[in-house]
Amino acid sequence: MYKRLLVYVDPGETRLDELEGLMDLADQLGARVIALAILEPEPDKPTEKEKKARDELEDRAWKFLYSIEDIAFSREVKNSLMLEEGKTLDTIASVVSSYDVDICATFNYRNVDIPGLLEKLNTVPLLLLNQEGQ
Amino acid sequence: MIRISEAICKEGIILNLAAREKVAVIKELVAKLAKLKLIDDSETFLSDILKRENLESTGIGLGVAIPHARTKAASGLILTYGYSKKGVDFNSLDGKPSHFIFLIAAPEDQKTRYIMALARLSKTLRKEETRTRLAKAGSAQEVVEILKEVE
Numbered sequence: 001m002y003k004r005l006l007v008y009v010d011p012g013e014t015r016l017d018e019l020e021g022l023m024d025l026a027d028q029l030g031a032r033v034i035a036l037a038i039l040e041p042e043p044d045k046p047t048e049k050e051k052k053a054r055d056e057l058e059d060r061a062w063k064f065l066y067s068i069e070d071i072a073f074s075r076e077v078k079n080s081l082m083l084e085e086g087k088t089l090d091t092i093a094s095v096v097s098s099y100d101v102d103i104c105a106t107f108n109y110r111n112v113d114i115p116g117l118l119e120k121l122n123t124v125p126l127l128l129l130n131q132e133g134q
Numbered sequence: 135m136i137r138i139s140e141a142i143c144k145e146g147i148i149l150n151l152a153a154r155e156k157v158a159v160i161k162e163l164v165a166k167l168a169k170l171k172l173i174d175d176s177e178t179f180l181s182d183i184l185k186r187e188n189l190e191s192t193g194i195g196l197g198v199a200i201p202h203a204r205t206k207a208a209s210g211l212i213l214t215y216g217y218s219k220k221g222v223d224f225n226s227l228d229g230k231p232s233h234f235i236f237l238i239a240a241p242e243d244q245k246t247r248y249i250m251a252l253a254r255l256s257k258t259l260r261k262e263e264t265r266t267r268l269a270k271a272g273s274a275q276e277v278v279e280i281l282k283e284v285e
Contacts (some may be wrong), residue, residue, distance in 0.1 A: 059254070062254075062257055066249045070245065077189070
């Protein structure tokens with residue numbers, strides 16, 4: 001019934017152990033975890049400083065995604081990684097819709113307007129994870 | 135910091151992959167590495183790569199696939215590349231075939247280095263310029279030069 005579980009992560013605000021509960025759930029459901037990180041759109045004419053900062057953000061995002069993959073692999077949970085660029089809520093909603101996601105999960109991040117996300121997700125359930133990884 | 139252009143095994147690069155299916159492509163790349171004596175136990179190596187492949191879609195979209203594993207069959211970081219003009223189905227979420235196939239392996243105790251290499255490679259291949267230039271590369275040396283310039 002629940003075959004694809006999307007988790008949006010902000011690498012700067014999440015610890016890997018906070019994803020344990022999600023892995024448990026995916027394991028029980030036999031679902032694939034799709035780990036998604038999002039980069040803000042690049043300015044039209046970025047300065048060298050902005051380019052460097054973005055480069056570092058992307059590097060950190062990939063490292064975090066591959067670390068999630070490593071945890072999933074060790075628990076034999078199917079998984080896929082995605083790094084997208086765009087406005088956070090719109091990008092999450094777009095991925096949920098494009099990839100037939102059954103459950104969307106995330107943390108209570110400052111940059112995520114939860115009521116706004118619920119509205120965009122329409123009928124797809126939203127799972128809010130807490131800092132204890134549950 | 136890991137530099138892909140320095141880590142890649144130039145002699146292992148295959149610019150016109152003969153295989154047309156995922157497992158066959160991985161076998162083709164592994165066979166080349168074994169022929170170059172870069173791996174001792176190619177069966178274990180292949181088995182560890184395929185084990186990951188069964189759980190993960192190493193096709194990360196944009197025509198890129200990065201089959202990978204930490205394995206006791208690798209004594210150091212191993213990175214090679216194959217290009218398929220026609221493309222190969224690597225179960226990418228975007229449903230598109232993969233043309234740029236990079237295979238990475240590292241010893242089991244080199245997790246940090248392995249993840250850094252995967253991140254660096256993924257970041258480099260997200261750039262459209264990288265993919266456009268790699269598609270036109272005519273030699274293994276040119277592949278290395280392109281990676282050196284874009285990373």
